Amino acid sequence: MPEHISEDSVGLVTPQKIHFNQPLELESGHTLPSYDLLYESYGTLSAERTNAILICHALSGNHHAAGYHSMEDRKPGWWETAIGPGKPIDTNRFFVVCPNNLGGCDGSTGPTSTNPETGRPYGPDFPIVTVGDWVKSQARLADELGIDSWGAVIGASLGGMQVLQWSITFPQRIQHAIVIAAASKLTAQNIAFNEVARQAIRTDPDFHEGRYLEHDMLPERGLRLARMLGHITYLSDESMGAKFGRELREGKLNYGYEVEFQVESYLRYQADSFVGKFDANTYLLMTKALDYFDPARAHGDDLGEALRKVSAKFCVISFTSDWRFSPQRSRDLVRALLDNDLNVSYAEITAHQGHDAFLMPIPHYLDIFHAYMERITVYPLPGLPAIEES
Amino acid sequence: MPEHISEDSVGLVTPQKIHFNQPLELESGHTLPSYDLLYESYGTLSAERTNAILICHALSGNHHAAGYHSMEDRKPGWWETAIGPGKPIDTNRFFVVCPNNLGGCDGSTGPTSTNPETGRPYGPDFPIVTVGDWVKSQARLADELGIDSWGAVIGASLGGMQVLQWSITFPQRIQHAIVIAAASKLTAQNIAFNEVARQAIRTDPDFHEGRYLEHDMLPERGLRLARMLGHITYLSDESMGAKFGRELREGKLNYGYEVEFQVESYLRYQADSFVGKFDANTYLLMTKALDYFDPARAHGDDLGEALRKVSAKFCVISFTSDWRFSPQRSRDLVRALLDNDLNVSYAEITAHQGHDAFLMPIPHYLDIFHAYMERITVYPLPGLPAIEES
Numbered sequence: 126m127p128e129h130i131s132e133d134s135v136g137l138v139t140p141q142k143i144h145f146n147q148p149l150e151l152e153s154g155h156t157l158p159s160y161d162l163l164y165e166s167y168g169t170l171s172a173e174r175t176n177a178i179l180i181c182h183a184l185s186g187n188h189h190a191a192g193y194h195s196m197e198d199r200k201p202g203w204w205e206t207a208i209g210p211g212k213p214i215d216t217n218r219f220f221v222v223c224p225n226n227l228g229g230c231d232g233s234t235g236p237t238s239t240n241p242e243t244g245r246p247y248g249p250d251f252p253i254v255t256v257g258d259w260v261k262s263q264a265r266l267a268d269e270l271g272i273d274s275w276g277a278v279i280g281a282s283l284g285g286m287q288v289l290q291w292s293i294t295f296p297q298r299i300q301h302a303i304v305i306a307a308a309s310k311l312t313a314q315n316i317a318f319n320e321v322a323r324q325a326i327r328t329d330p331d332f333h334e335g336r337y338l339e340h341d342m343l344p345e346r347g348l349r350l351a352r353m354l355g356h357i358t359y360l361s362d363e364s365m366g367a368k369f370g371r372e373l374r375e376g377k378l379n380y381g382y383e384v385e386f387q388v389e390s391y392l393r394y395q396a397d398s399f400v401g402k403f404d405a406n407t408y409l410l411m412t413k414a415l416d417y418f419d420p421a422r423a424h425g426d427d428l429g430e431a432l433r434k435v436s437a438k439f440c441v442i443s444f445t446s447d448w449r450f451s452p453q454r455s456r457d458l459v460r461a462l463l464d465n466d467l468n469v470s471y472a473e474i475t476a477h478q479g480h481d482a483f484l485m486p487i488p489h490y491l492d493i494f495h496a497y498m499e500r501i502t503v504y505p506l507p508g509l510p511a512i513e514e515s
Numbered sequence: 516m517p518e519h520i521s522e523d524s525v526g527l528v529t530p531q532k533i534h535f536n537q538p539l540e541l542e543s544g545h546t547l548p549s550y551d552l553l554y555e556s557y558g559t560l561s562a563e564r565t566n567a568i569l570i571c572h573a574l575s576g577n578h579h580a581a582g583y584h585s586m587e588d589r590k591p592g593w594w595e596t597a598i599g600p601g602k603p604i605d606t607n608r609f610f611v612v613c614p615n616n617l618g619g620c621d622g623s624t625g626p627t628s629t630n631p632e633t634g635r636p637y638g639p640d641f642p643i644v645t646v647g648d649w650v651k652s653q654a655r656l657a658d659e660l661g662i663d664s665w666g667a668v669i670g671a672s673l674g675g676m677q678v679l680q681w682s683i684t685f686p687q688r689i690q691h692a693i694v695i696a697a698a699s700k701l702t703a704q705n706i707a708f709n710e711v712a713r714q715a716i717r718t719d720p721d722f723h724e725g726r727y728l729e730h731d732m733l734p735e736r737g738l739r740l741a742r743m744l745g746h747i748t749y750l751s752d753e754s755m756g757a758k759f760g761r762e763l764r765e766g767k768l769n770y771g772y773e774v775e776f777q778v779e780s781y782l783r784y785q786a787d788s789f790v791g792k793f794d795a796n797t798y799l800l801m802t803k804a805l806d807y808f809d810p811a812r813a814h815g816d817d818l819g820e821a822l823r824k825v826s827a828k829f830c831v832i833s834f835t836s837d838w839r840f841s842p843q844r845s846r847d848l849v850r851a852l853l854d855n856d857l858n859v860s861y862a863e864i865t866a867h868q869g870h871d872a873f874l875m876p877i878p879h880y881l882d883i884f885h886a887y888m889e890r891i892t893v894y895p896l897p898g899l900p901a902i903e904e905s
Contacts, residue, residue, distance in 0.1 A: 153770035253770045313755035313778040314747060320779045321743045327772060328736040330720055346718040350740065353711045357704060362838075365703035371809060378807060380543035380643045382717060382799065386806065388703040389710045409772065416776065417768060419761060448752075448838075 130193060133209045134201060135167040135216050138192035140232060143269050149227075149262060155252035158241070162266050163232030164188050164224035167208060168216035170270070176503045177272040178214060179263060180204065180223035181280030181287035184355070184411045185403060187231035190223040191216075206486045213494035218503075219276065227262045228254045228410045236406030237338065249335025253410050256283075256418045260290045264298065274298045276503050278437075281305035281483035282450065283411065286418045289458070292437045293420055301501055302437040303494075306447055306483040308454035309428050309461070310419040315449065318358055319412040322351035326405045335406050344405045349396035351408055356395050361446035361479030428461035438468040440497045442490065444482040445475050470497055520583060523599045524591060525557040525606050528582035530622060533659050539617075539652060545642035548631070552656050553622030554578050554614035557598060558606035560660070566893045567662040568604060569653060570594065570613035571670030571677035574745070574801045575793060577621035580613040581606075596876045603884035608893075609666065617652045618644045618800045626796030627728065639725025643800050646673075646808045650680045654688065664688045666893050668827075671695035671873035672840065673801065676808045679848070682827040683810055691891055692827040693884075696837055696873040698844035699818050699851070700809040705839065708748055709802040712741035716795045725796055734795045739786035741798055746785050751836035751869030818851040828858040830887045832880065834872040835865050860887055 130136055142163050149157045165188045170177060180190050182203070191208035193201055208214040214221055225233040228251060236251040243250075267275065278291045278299050285307025292302045311319070326332060329347030333340045360368075369388035384390045424430035439462050443455035452473050459471045474490045476482040482490065520526055532553045539547045555578045560567060570580050572593070581598035583591055598604040604611055615623040618641060626641040633640075657665065668689050670678045675697025682692045701709070716722060719737030723730045750758075759778035774780045814820035829852050833845035842863050849861045864880045866872040872880065 155770075310761060312752050313759040313761065313776070314750075314752040316761070316776050317743075317747045317755060317778050317782055320776075320782055321740060321747065323772065324743065324783075325715065325740055328739070349718070350711060350715055353707075353714065354744065357707045357711065360704075362702050362704040362841075365707060369703040371700060371703065371706070371812075380545075380803075382713065382803075386703070386706050386710075388707050392707055392710055393714075413770075413772075422761075451752075 130201075133211050134205065135192040135209050137196075138165050138167065138189075138194065138202075140165050140188055140194075142232065143266065145262075145265055145269075147265070149258070149265075151252055151258045152255045153253050157227070157234070157252065160227060160234035160262070161232070161238075162224045162227065162234075162262060164222055164266065165190065165192075165202075166223075167191055167221045168219050170220040170272075171503065173503075174271050174273065175276060176219050177267075177270070177275050178219045178221045179267070179275045179278045179291075180208070180214070180221060181259070181263070181278065181284035181291075182223065182226060183280070183282035183284045184408075184415070185399070186284070187229060188223050188225040188233070189231070191221070203484065206484065206491065207494065213491055213498050214279065215498065222266070222270065222272075224263060224266055226254075226259050226411075228407060228414075230404035230407040235404065236335070236410070237404050246336075246338045248338060248406055251406065251410070253413050255414050256286050256290045257294065259287055259414070260294050263287070263291075264295055267298065274300060276501055277301035277303055277498070279303040279305075280307070282307055282480065283415055283418075286415070290418075290420065292435045292439075293431065296434050296436045299437045301440065303440045303442075303497070304455075304458065305442045306444055306450050306455075306480055307458075308450045309421060309458050311415055312454075316416050318354060319416055322354055323409055323412055325350035325354070326409060332405065335409075337405065343400065345400045348400050348403065348405045348408060352396045352399040352403075353392045356392060358449045359479060359481045361448060361477055363446055363477045364479050364481075367477065428457070429464040432461055432465050432467070435462070435465060435467060440470045440472075440494075442472045442474060442483075442494065444478065444480070444490075445473060446477050447480045447482060449480040523601050524595065525582040525599050527586070528555050528557065528579075528584065528592075530555050530578055530584075532622065533656065535652075535655055535659075537655070539648070539655075541642055541648045542645045543643050547617070547624070547642065550617060550624035550652070551622070551628075552614045552617065552624075552652060554612055554656065555580065555582075555592075556613075557581055557611040558609050560610040560662075561893065563893075564661050564663065565666060566609050567657075567660070567665050568609045568611045569657070569665045569668045569681075570598070570604070570611060571649070571653070571668065571674035571681075572613065572616060573670070573672035573674045574798075574805070575789070576674070577619060578613050578615040578623070579621070581611070593874065596874065596881065597884065603881055603888050604669065605885075605888065612656070612660065612662075614653060614656055616644075616649050616801075618797060618804075620794035620797040625794065626725070626800070627794050636728045638728060638796055641796060641800070643803050645804055646676050646680045647684065649677055649804070650684050653677070653681075654685055657688065664690060666891055667691035667693055667888070669693040669695075670697070672697055672870065673805055673808075676805070680808075680810065682825045682829075683821065686824050686826045689827045691830065693830045693832075693887070694845075694848065695832045695884075696834055696840050696845075696870055697848075698840045699811060699848050701805055702844075706806050708744060709806055712744055713799055713802055715740035715744070716799060722795065725799075727795065733790065735790045738790050738793065738795045738798065739783075742786045742789040742793075743782045746782060748839045749869060749871045751838060751867055753836055753867045754869050754871075757867065818847070819854040822851055822855050822857070825852070825855060825857060830860045830862075830884075832862045832864060832873075832884065834868065834870070834880075835863060836867050837870045837872060839870040
């Protein structure tokens with residue numbers, strides 16, 4: 126392993142692509158005739174194929190959850206804190222799969238892909254996909270990989286919603302569901318923030334009704350605003366205070382509109398670095414998937430009823446300072462799971478980092494996560510002999 | 516009184532304008548050679564001129580705090596709940612003055628006014644004004660009205676900051692300071708929200724570096740976004756939930772980007788109705804005044820030290836669900852006031868309405884506010900005989 130890559134990293138990784146020819150019927154009523162899913166995997170699939178873990182990513186995440194793509198990469202994948210040898214998602218034990226979601230902009234088919242019907246980028250013609258659609262597409266990926274049942278499906282934020290949907294749609298194909306910093310549905314406030322972000326993007330004159338790529342443009346202003354706003358909701362008031370306080374960049378007030386407070390500088394930097402990397406149409410459809418997710422809706426707003434056929438064991442984790450998906454939302458989920466006599470572990474981690482805490486190296490959090498993952502015995506599939514864990 | 520105007524309203528009111536020829540030196544170092552202040556007053560100034568109350572408005576407020584401008588007005592002034600005969604700010608007892616702040620867009624000199632040096636609208640050339648500048652300009656208004664000392668200075672949010680500044684700058688000219696839903700300084704998160712709003716306005720192509728009026732344009736997109744975002748921070752998650760929940764406008768999902776959830780409709784409506792009424796440059800400078808306010812800064816971040824010369828009696832009110840200016844910020848202020856052995860009443864009102872609660876007819880809040888105001892005896896000025904309240 127090269128020097129700057131630490132021993133507990135999965136190291137160099139190469140994404141894989143699978144093409145799916147079978148049309149995918151979406152909840153919106155549209156059908157996607159064919160599509161690609163790009164994914165990464167870490168660790169080794171056991172002969173019995175029972176040690177597989179699926180990682181579901183959040184709004185701005187992708188398939189690159191751990192390791193490095195090249196020796197020149199300065200940053201590892203987005204969940205390097207949790208995935209690797211000896212880490213909570215231990216690649217010495219598990220075969221870990223992380224796809225880029227359908228509709229994404231990092232290699233799986235999405236708005237920046239070429240629409241086979243027109244030869245031009247899909248852009249706004251890419252259909253809105255839902256959490257349910259993602260789970261369906263991920264199940265096909267599992268089929269292709271020969272994985273009948275995931276040892277665990279794991280995700281945080283929007284990723285946690287996919288985990289919950291997995292437990293509902295495919296109860297026999299998921300042994301453990303690990304739902305971190307998530308909720309069973311957005312609140313009106315969450316939807317409101319998403320709506321402001323969407324309005325920022327869609328009213329940018331460079332958006333061109335979503336066909337900006339054909340105009341050789343990007344709705345940079347709108348995407349910058351959306352990202353700045355997102356960042357505020359990912360952090361807590363307390364963590365922003367601890368990080369930036371009211372510190373002035375130049376030590377004095379300038380009575381103008383250039384950056385004065387350090388927090389302004391941080392937001393602008395985050396926005397700038399996002400704009401070149403993320404597609405605006407993908408941002409729009411990801412926020413829609415968030416808004417729509419609400420498994421209880423079809424059951425008279427009774428979440429317990431929506432979870433009736435669930436059989437997975439659950440680990441639910443929340444963070445005290447997360448005001449985007451507050452601990453109360455996790456407690457509501459835990460309550461509905463317990464009402465169904467399910468096996469649930471719940472940890473509410475004291476952390477000042479806000480929603481972003483799920484990405485952070487917080488020892489108490491990673492220890493609990495690790496302990497839960499160690500309890501996962503890799504179940505034999507029906508008809509196969511039991512495998513004993515050392 | 517006409518039928519649709521209730522008995523406890525001040526009724527029809529007419530704003531007054533005063534021109535100030537004495538140049539005003541601003542904290543930024545700029546000087547405003549002359550300016551107008553538009554204000555309203557309700558009630559009667561006593562012969563001793565000791566029953567005067569100053570109302571300081573918040574970000575999007577103005578001088579029209581109570582009553583109606585014409586029989587056709589559908590809505591009264593912004594603080595009709597608190598100002599009027601028999602209300603907490605009882606116009607049977609008090610002479611109530613509410614100016615539009617300098618830099619505003621409703622009649623006092625501001626960015627939309629004509630710059631006498633160029634004959635064109637000030638636009639971005641209107642200097643950034645601070646809470647301290649406002650207080651100085653309001654003191655000159657008091658001079659013009661022959662008011663040596665206010666019985667009380669009252670304000671909520673950014674208005675509460677002006678009240679606090681009054682108690683620091685002119686300790687002899689303020690008997691009671693009533694600070695509602697405010698803070699002695701913004702947090703990094705507050706500044707961050709303001710910065711996103713400013714970026715939305717300033718990056719709107721129709722902003723034209725602030726000279727949009729000369730281009731016969733308005734940065735509508737930016738101002739709409741700023742207002743939507745503001746509204747989210749004025750309400751609580753709980754009150755948005757109670758008001759809108761996840762209710763769908765058409766009862767079903769449409770899988771598109773038109774309004775689907777009621778909360779989206781509300782935000783767009785609020786944004787649309789704001790755009791024609793409020794000036795974008797004023798919005799920018801108001802947010803700057805908020806960011807800058809921090810009386811403790813000049814005293815080594817020691818708020819107690821900053822309040823050393825304060826002598827006013829204080830009433831501080833906060834609302835449990837206000838996450839923009841949380842009760843903790845009010846408690847910090849109360850602590851610093853008590854450290855100076857000042858007379859302080861503090862009420863933390865249980866309310867789900869968020870920051871906007873200060874505008875709402877919440878009985879417990881108005882009762883406490885009323886009770887405090889009744890305790891205000893209208894002090895005689897030094898050298899004048901005492902006036903007995905009935």
